[in-house]
Amino acid sequence: MTNEKYQVLLFEKIKTQIFKWFDTNNSEVIRNEDVYSFLHSLKGTSGTIQLGGLYHLSSRLLDQLEVKGKEQWRKCELREFLFELVSLSYQYEHFKETDLKKVEPSDIELPLVQMICEDVSMLILLKEAMEENGWMVMASSDPEKALSLYYDLQPDCLVIDIDFTEADGFQILEKIQQHNHKQFVPKVILSNENNRHTRIRAYEMGADDFIGKPIDIEEFSVRIKRQLERKHIFDQSVLIDELTKVYNRRFLFDTLERYLKDLERTNSVFSIALLDLDYFKNINDSYGHLIGDKVLEAFADFLKAKLRGSDIVFRYGGEEFVILLPRTNSQEAIDVIDRVLQEFKTIQFHEQGKTFNVSFSAGVFMVDNPALGSQDTLKMADHALYEAKEKGRSRVHGANVSEQSANNILHVSVIDDDAIIRTLLVRVLQTIDTEKIELDIKAFENGEKFFESERLTDKGKHFLILDGVMPVMDGIEVLDKVKNTAQSRGVHVLMLTGRKSEYDIARALKLGADDYVTKPFSITELQARIQRLIKRMF
Missing domain, CATH: 1.20.120 (Four Helix Bundle (Hemerythrin (Met), subunit A))
Known part of the structure; x- marks a missing residue:
């Protein structure tokens, strides 16, 4: 065995x-x-x-x-x-069944660490240790998937355990180093072979640090923190994005703070737009990351040529760009960005004997309150961008600010027969930032116990996280019964389903489920989906 x-x-x-x-x-x-x-x-x-x-x-x-x-x-x-x-x-x-998906950070300033390690138990343990420090972590045990993900993510630090049984960990480092010539990303190597020859080889191939096993987790965290600080200092020292030659993320925040101070002093409103190229990953997958980089460069050049002289372009990260539009209200900004969109999506790219077009989605927010701060301002634009994507992409959506009641209570019920999943879901819910919304969280091992508790009679809105397959009463039966209660109007449902349950998914959505997540799920993705659904409810 x-x-x-x-x-x-x-x-x-x-x-x-x-x-x-x-x-x-x-x-x-x-x-x-x-x-x-x-x-x-x-x-x-x-x-x-x-x-x-x-x-x-x-x-x-x-x-x-x-x-x-x-x-x-x-x-x-x-x-x-x-x-x-x-x-x-x-x-x-x-772990090995879960599709790797793009990180959806809950905080726009969180550093992003990517880790590649064949020992899944070690990978998960170090991932959790890093997340306790407030860092976003993407982890993979598959070297090929990890390489593709690295190009998409542009992490702030890369951790590679080179002890692979059927692959050469140094080849992974070599491939990344070949692609890495335009930007600085600290690379930390882990290995059982903590000898002089292995360490020298790692440093010669571009490693910034080398940690031998067994690993002291506290020391590991300190050394990763040091590399992230180096990356931060480097990013602070430059204002121009190396690839696209537009202003970078760091200068964006400096500029936003300056405009917010001007708004407070002169009451001169401005707008920001957050743009995201549609289906950009498909371009990288179909034509390669070098072609993807060419599209990004072309898009940045197009923005600089087509926007007004006073507008400022920043690369926010990956395929996302921010445009700051001084002395511009919401409708004027929407008109400007929509004009740019209509022109850009007619451009044809010719690569590898094929022709393709690229569009983008955009969220626009007019800033008229200096008390919001730069991060809240960007969050509002991000919410609008999400709405643009939800409505079909290739469109511009304006943010709609609505005040929330400080006394909002949401009754959240987890209904799942798996004790481990219930424990994980409750913990995920407890860590979600719901701002002014108070969560009342309870877990039930089956639908019968949920209905016996008369949970739905609690006043206020209800959010159910419901397993589709349970032995006593399956999720579809629970959902059907919920939707036939007097309280059904205030109930929102997230279904957990198997990968091959298309029929059940269709039934769940027809019965009124608001969203579904296939098992096995990524905890990061699930947290982001739950947070979105809750915000949409209020």
């Missing part, structure tokens, strides 16, 4: 034990010696079958267990204590 099969069996053992402790009607307390025995077994087995991340985590939990010195645990205490293990188990089970 291969290591991979042993690894799958070990994570099945974790899932079985979690279910036994938290999803049965056993005693409300668990003996400490049982917890110790479980973690000790995990530590020994994971070390043997090369799950370095699980070995590290179980070792740390054992150390914490000794410090706590408990004789027994209440279920709620143990659930919190083992949350990292529960999260690691879920993410390992679904």
Whole structure:
């Protein structure tokens, strides 16, 4: 039996034990010696079958267990204590099935780290450690997918574990270095081979740091932080984007702050537009990233040529651009950007014997309140851009500012028969930034218990996260019953479905589900979808 099969069996053992402790009607307390025995077994087995991340985590939990010195645990205490293990188990089970998607940061200033590592348990553990520092992290165990993602993401730091069984980790570094000549991205190498020859080779090929295993997570975090600081200093020292030759993101924020101060002093309104090239990933996938870069350069040149002399163009990141339009109200800005859109989408690009056109979507926001600040201003333009995409792309949408009540309460119900998924979803909900909306979160293991609780009689709006397949009452039956209640008008539903459940998805949407996410889901994507749905409700 291969290591991979042993690894799958070990994570099945974790899932079985979690279910036994938290999803049965056993005693409300668990003996400490049982917890110790479980973690000790995990530590020994994971070390043997090369799950370095699980070995590290179980070792740390054992150390914490000794410090706590408990004789027994209440279920709620143990659930919190083992949350990292529960999260690691879920993410390992679904990691290789999950499609990698573009990060949707909740904060426009978060640094982005990309990590490439074959040991999924180590990858997940380091990813969570970095996210605890407030960084966005994209992770992959597939070198080819990771390379494509690197070109799309343009991360602020790259972490590569070069210990691949069927690939040369140095070749990954070499390919990235060949593409990296136009921008500075710090690269950190991890390896079991912590010898002079390997370190020298890594540095010769462009590495900025080298960390040998076993990894001290606290030291790892400090060294990644140092590389992100280097990247920040570099970005601060330049004002022009290397590829497109328009102003960069850093200068955008400096300029926005200056215009906001002018607005406060002179009451001179201005508008900003956030532009995103439509289906740009398809261009990279079809023609290659070098052609994608040519399109970006052509688009930037077109904007500089077609906009008014007073308008300022910035590259916001990837295929997104920001235009600042001084002394321009919302409708005037929409007219300007729409004129640019209509002209640009008629341009034909000729590459590799094929011809294609490119359009963009845009969100426009007029700034008339200096108290908003630069980040809130951009968020408003981003909301408008999202609306433009939702309405079919290749269009311009103006932001609509609406005040929210400080007393808004949203009753959120998670209905899923999987204890691990329920635990993850509740934690995701607890970390969502809902601004002035208060979340009342409860979890139910099946539809019958949800209806028995009479949850829908609670006054206010309701948001259900509903598993499509459950043994007692499946998600479609729950949704059908919900939509036939007197309270159905104030209920919004996000369905969780299997990848091959097209019929169920169609039924769910017909019955009134607002959105669906296929399992296995990316936690980052799910969080972004939930946040969008909640904001749309209010």
